[in-house]
Ligand code: AMP
């Protein structure tokens with residue numbers, strides 16, 4: 001079968017991204033498993049985490065100082081009678097008397113504010129002599145107190161299912177006493193690298209051979225996006241073996257291939273996928289780097305299933321596997337993964353959709369490009385927070401991993417721009 005007619009399937013960046021997002025929104029995550037809280041970082045939450053009691057559970061002092069009635073400090077300096085001390089974690093048996101006019105408790109950060117007090121004066125504005133304290137600064141009610149339940153009420157949802165677990169979500173889980181969490185099982189992502197010139201990194205490369213770095217960068221990106229990489233053998237530019245390996249890769253939850261998607265005579269990926277009855281959603285995006293990127297879905301294939309000893313494919317959407325064909329140039333591979341493969345993988349991992357994040361910085365030196373492509377060019381952002389500056393990293397094109405390693409972001413150039421002046425504010429995508 002000839003490769004599909006591809007011209008109409010070359011989309012703008014926005015359209016290509018939208019297509020991926022539409023398909024991602026229909027992707028379903030896999031099974032749920034339970035993990036220890038300490039092993040949950042980077043996993044995707046599969047249950048809601050709710051507050052098991054009010055947070056804070058009592059009106060909490062946020063300062064070391066004196067719990068007062070604000071109205072007692074109308075005239076300054078004010079002299080109040082110290083009737084006791086409250087530290088953080090007072091014994092449960094301690095019953096504090098309510099504060100009357102003219103009285104105060106010395107109180108520590110994190111301690112419960114007693115009844116009758118409505119503010120805490122910082123110790124810096126006080127001086128205590130015996131049972132009397134002089135206060136030199138007035139205060140408004142509620143100052144330096146977080147009211148009971150102000151952060152969350154008992155039963156409130158704190159972390160939604162679909163959240164990628166970070167130290168913040170894990171702190172919330174810990175704060176409500178959850179030592180184990182339900183998370184989604186990581187989707188398996190087959191990585192298939194193609195090219196006659198590509199050799200394994202532990203082999204001695206011939207003079208015109210290239211070590212396989214894409215499998216390694218992709219494995220890291222896959223893990224960061226919540227997937228579990230499955231490594232396939234390197235595919236030669238030969239249709240039969242390529243087809244076998246693609247069929248093997250289609251048994252995973254997602255197949256990511258690199259190389260073989262350009263216009264060269266030995267770029268066979270689309271042809272082989274078409275033979276396997278693949279649907280193509282796009283076969284190119286108007287971007288640089290990464291123009292030949294391919295996205296589609298392909299039946300798992302009964303031959304392959306039989307070979308794998310797996311059950312026969314059903315007729316539902318799960319009998320087809322989404323795939324990406326990413327260009328082989330290493331920087332293109334990295335960029336197209338971020339722009340297109342990541343949202344699909346995150347969805348398969350159970351994550352709620354996350355938009356791309358763009359920041360802005362001032363361009364250090366002018367940029368001239370041709371119009372027509374959205375460009376994501378490796379760059380370095382630097383400078384103070386109120387004056388971030390950004391400049392392109394000099395590079396030899398999308399094969400230049402060394403240049404990419406000196407970059408910490410991409411400058412994003414819209415397709416209509418051809419001359420951007422030094423000093424202009426440009427969009428920057430962090431890396
Ligand atoms: P292709 O997309 O197959 O035309 O490959 C484009 C360029 O990327 C060629 O220079 C390849 O040698 C290089 N390349 C392809 N695959 C890999 C890989 N797995 N690791 C490193 N470089 C690669």
Ligand code: MG
Nearest residue numbers: 194195259260
């Ligand atoms: Mg190739």
